[in-house]
Amino acid sequence: MELDKLLKEVQKPARYVGAEYNSVHKDLQDVGIRFAFCFPDVYEVGMSHLGIKILYHLLNDQKDIYCERVFTPWIDMEEKMRQAQIPLFSLETKTPVKEFDIVGFTLQYEMSYSNIINMLDLSGIPALREERGENMPFVYAGGPCAYNPEPLADFMDFFMIGESEEQIIEVMDAYRTWKQSGKEKRAFLEAIVSIRGIYVPEFYDVNYKEDGTILEMKPNHPKAPKRVQKQYVRDMDNVYYPETMIVPSMEIIHDRITLELFRGCIRGCRFCQAGMIYRPVRERSPKRLLGLAEKLIDSTGYEEISMSSLSTSDYTGLEELTEGLLDLTVEKKINLSLPSLRIDSFSMDLMQKVQKVRKSGLTFAPEAGSQRMRDVINKGVTEEDLMRSVSLAFAGGYSGVKLYFMIGLPTETDEDVKAIAHLAHKVVQAYRDTPKHLRNKGLRVTVSASSFVPKPFTPFQWAAQDDIETLRDKQHLIKDELHDKAINYNWHESTLSVLEGVFARGDRRLGKVLLKAHELGVRFDAWHECFQYDLWQEAFCQTGVNPDFYNKRERSYDEILPWEIIDPGVSRAFLERENERAKRGELTENCRSSCSGCGVKQMGGGGVCG
Amino acid sequence: MVKYRFCYSKFGDAKYISHLDLIRLFSRAFKRAHIPLTYSEGFNPHPKMAIGLPLSVGITSEGEYVDAEVDRTLSIEDFENLNRAMPLGICINQAAELVLGMQKLADIRWAVYTVTVSGSTLSESQVKDFLARESVIVEKKTKRKVEDADILPDIAEIALLDAAEDGVRLSMTLSAGPAANLKPELVLVAMSTYIDGFRAEDFAIHRVKILSDKGRTLL
Numbered sequence: 101m102e103l104d105k106l107l108k109e110v111q112k113p114a115r116y117v118g119a120e121y122n123s124v125h126k127d128l129q130d131v132g133i134r135f136a137f138c139f140p141d142v143y144e145v146g147m148s149h150l151g152i153k154i155l156y157h158l159l160n161d162q163k164d165i166y167c168e169r170v171f172t173p174w175i176d177m178e179e180k181m182r183q184a185q186i187p188l189f190s191l192e193t194k195t196p197v198k199e200f201d202i203v204g205f206t207l208q209y210e211m212s213y214s215n216i217i218n219m220l221d222l223s224g225i226p227a228l229r230e231e232r233g234e235n236m237p238f239v240y241a242g243g244p245c246a247y248n249p250e251p252l253a254d255f256m257d258f259f260m261i262g263e264s265e266e267q268i269i270e271v272m273d274a275y276r277t278w279k280q281s282g283k284e285k286r287a288f289l290e291a292i293v294s295i296r297g298i299y300v301p302e303f304y305d306v307n308y309k310e311d312g313t314i315l316e317m318k319p320n321h322p323k324a325p326k327r328v329q330k331q332y333v334r335d336m337d338n339v340y341y342p343e344t345m346i347v348p349s350m351e352i353i354h355d356r357i358t359l360e361l362f363r364g365c366i367r368g369c370r371f372c373q374a375g376m377i378y379r380p381v382r383e384r385s386p387k388r389l390l391g392l393a394e395k396l397i398d399s400t401g402y403e404e405i406s407m408s409s410l411s412t413s414d415y416t417g418l419e420e421l422t423e424g425l426l427d428l429t430v431e432k433k434i435n436l437s438l439p440s441l442r443i444d445s446f447s448m449d450l451m452q453k454v455q456k457v458r459k460s461g462l463t464f465a466p467e468a469g470s471q472r473m474r475d476v477i478n479k480g481v482t483e484e485d486l487m488r489s490v491s492l493a494f495a496g497g498y499s500g501v502k503l504y505f506m507i508g509l510p511t512e513t514d515e516d517v518k519a520i521a522h523l524a525h526k527v528v529q530a531y532r533d534t535p536k537h538l539r540n541k542g543l544r545v546t547v548s549a550s551s552f553v554p555k556p557f558t559p560f561q562w563a564a565q566d567d568i569e570t571l572r573d574k575q576h577l578i579k580d581e582l583h584d585k586a587i588n589y590n591w592h593e594s595t596l597s598v599l600e601g602v603f604a605r606g607d608r609r610l611g612k613v614l615l616k617a618h619e620l621g622v623r624f625d626a627w628h629e630c631f632q633y634d635l636w637q638e639a640f641c642q643t644g645v646n647p648d649f650y651n652k653r654e655r656s657y658d659e660i661l662p663w664e665i666i667d668p669g670v671s672r673a674f675l676e677r678e679n680e681r682a683k684r685g686e687l688t689e690n691c692r693s694s695c696s697g698c699g700v701k702q703m704g705g706g707g708v709c710g
Numbered sequence: 711m712v713k714y715r716f717c718y719s720k721f722g723d724a725k726y727i728s729h730l731d732l733i734r735l736f737s738r739a740f741k742r743a744h745i746p747l748t749y750s751e752g753f754n755p756h757p758k759m760a761i762g763l764p765l766s767v768g769i770t771s772e773g774e775y776v777d778a779e780v781d782r783t784l785s786i787e788d789f790e791n792l793n794r795a796m797p798l799g800i801c802i803n804q805a806a807e808l809v810l811g812m813q814k815l816a817d818i819r820w821a822v823y824t825v826t827v828s829g830s831t832l833s834e835s836q837v838k839d840f841l842a843r844e845s846v847i848v849e850k851k852t853k854r855k856v857e858d859a860d861i862l863p864d865i866a867e868i869a870l871l872d873a874a875e876d877g878v879r880l881s882m883t884l885s886a887g888p889a890a891n892l893k894p895e896l897v898l899v900a901m902s903t904y905i906d907g908f909r910a911e912d913f914a915i916h917r918v919k920i921l922s923d924k925g926r927t928l929l
């Protein structure tokens with residue numbers, strides 16, 4: 101077979117074959133809807149992601165739907181496929197993507213957008229929706245980045261906004277009906293546009309002012325809603341969760357069972373998009389989770405199970421759950437891997453029970469160096485809190501500490517930046533102050549500073565983003581302030597975060613930039629070794645789009661923001677209020693202490709707050 | 711603690727599973743089948759399991775070996791469960807308890823392959839002449855360097871099974887195991903170099919069996 105020949109010549113051919121345990125293989129004769137779930141990155145990254153595991157099994161549990169997986173072929177494979185003129189195919193049946201009914205992309209990070217265009221190209225599917233015609237599949241996207249769908253509006257027939265476990269079934273029902281009707285493609289889009297969370301970009305017109313900002317975005321179709329409300333799961337115990345997961349035959353990044361404890365976050369950090377768009381907090385009960393854990397352990401044979409959420413320490417059933425999981429993992433002889441937890445006596449005790457192995461590093465995310473800056477971002481952590489935690493960790497025998505920070509936050513001064521280094525030194529001091537008989541040898545403090553990127557639907561959505569030079573200066577400022585051999589410092593390439601910023605807060609006009617950049621050969625932008633900033637600059641230049649318009653400007657409250665076509669539940673009034681409080685350095689309480697009226701309660705349909 | 715030897719095949723898409731991933735794959739399959747593997751003591755316990763002979767990615771086989779230690783005696787039902795717990799393309803064909811006096815994995819000395827080459831042909835006499843050469847020198851890559859090596863001593867037999875105008879099927883018995891290991895791909899390279907008009911560009915390799923120094927299979 102042609103493909104066999106190719107696979108002999110590429111690295112990690114197991115990426116492309118998909119016969120893993122628990123992968124689904126159906127008789128195509130029984131299948132009515134063929135669904136290609138596309139993850140715009142390599143297999144190892146895509147398969148580590150929880151969403152794909154949920155939707156894959158959810159769809160395949162429907163008798164007449166066959167969901168297959170498609171990942172981005174790595175550079176070597178792409179080259180061979182293009183040479184041999186083999187179109188992009190699905191893992192399970194090796195069917196060309198073009199032959200599917202529905203092609204869905206998941207948007208996990210902006211820097212994967214160029215891979216989407218490349219995957220469509222490799223499939224022989226025109227990237228622009230207007231050029232696709234009646235014989236091509238429907239192409240849609242969902243996932244967290246779909247909260248600003250506009251940069252991909254030229255390419256997608258529709259978007260699913262929010263959590264799609266329930267809505268995807270409705271869309272599939274509509275597809276069945278439409279397929280039987282034999283009507284043209286537009287009729288399907290008309291049928292689904294009234295399903296909550298469905299955004300159909302061709303049903304909206306965008307007009308711009310002279311200064312390039314948006315004059316209006318309005319529906320051009322009577323059925324299209326003025327704003328598209330996100331869809332979200334109300335009852336986490338009764339919503340679908342797979343009792344089995346594909347077990348890859350090759351090593352992937354997160355190679356273990358994942359239990360999702362809850363969605364949403366009570367904290368309200370002002371930079372964090374996830375903390376805003378996943379509101380309100382909805383928990384799964386420990387009972388449900390333990391039941392799932394047992395089934396997943398038996399059905400996968402995995403040797404490790406982990407917990408996932410935005411902030412595990414805030415899970416109300418943590419004690420009950422971890423007790424249950426400890427018993428279960430001992431009985432089943434597997435490992436429990438702990439996420440980073442707030443360090444207190446409970447978590448220290450828990451780690452003691454879990455980690456029979458060497459005491460590896462602990463992770464802390466103060467996010468900012470100075471108290472002023474932490475107040476601005478509403479990170480309710482004080483220096484005292486941090487010092488108490490690291491001292492506890494050092495006295496408990498941990499000698500490795502990782503500290504995560506951001507630079508480029510709104511209102512940040514040089515003093516705030518230097519404070520990152522000072523805080524790191526204080527952590528070193530806390531180690532030296534720990535009695536010798538308690539602490540372990542070999543202190544390692546790792547300081548990691550990433551560049552802040554303002555995201556839609558956060559209180560900082562109006563903020564200007566630091567430019568490359570400023571970010572580099574700040575990175576160096578930290579470096580110059582650090583003078584201790586125990587401290588390791590690493591930072592992220594700032595050109596990447598600039599581009600991320602453009603697409604995060606971009607509009608429809610970026611479609612042509614993306615297309616041009618693809619033509620010029622960009623792909624795998626999230627991969628350091630593949631990212632080619634100069635090609636992107638060329639693409640902006642050739643299309644006459646100025647990236648600074650998206651990044652460097654502080655937007656005013658009067659401006660209509662491209663993503664406001666979406667209603668995420670949190671209101672604009674709340675975001676403005678939070679932005680003003682940020683400027684004044686005022687903290688806002690977490691949802692459990694007191695409700696700050698973010699607006700998500702008004703979405704209706706319940707959901708528990710706090 | 712009971713030691714077992716399993717003979718398994720690897721075919722279809724499973725031929726792309728690398729040797730390094732196999733131990734993890736097997737230990738998960740044992741877990742799914744509820745067969746308690748014996749783990750080593752210490753900080754980082756790992757299952758007591760050993761694979762007979764690495765198989766290159768892309769090669770199918772019907773005679774691979776893995777030895778594993780388990781906590782209890784296994785029943786027929788266990789073996790059935792184990793096969794159900796394997797990913798597509800991996801199948802246990804045979805198993806037996808390891809008893810004293812049985813051959814060890816370290817005794818592996820030869821491997822027999824069937825090699826199908828498309829788009830080129832060979833005659834009996836060409837194969838005979840090739841084997842009658844004084845030496846067969848090819849570039850051999852080791853971990854550290856590339857050097858010229860004579861592979862003839864590592865070829866026990868090459869037999870022509872089928873020959874047509876557009877393809878041939880060969881049986882090769884080659885050195886295998888810890889002391890000397892010759893890959894059939896390399897033999898094809900050598901044959902393409904030394905046999906006039908023969909070109910092995912499009913081929914499929916299948917390992918038929920693994921033999922000990924006594925020329926016997928290990929189960």
Ligand code: SF4
Pocket residue numbers: 379380381690691692694695696697698699700701708709710
């Ligand atoms: S409505 Fe109140 S409690 Fe609920 S998420 Fe918003 S701020 Fe938090």
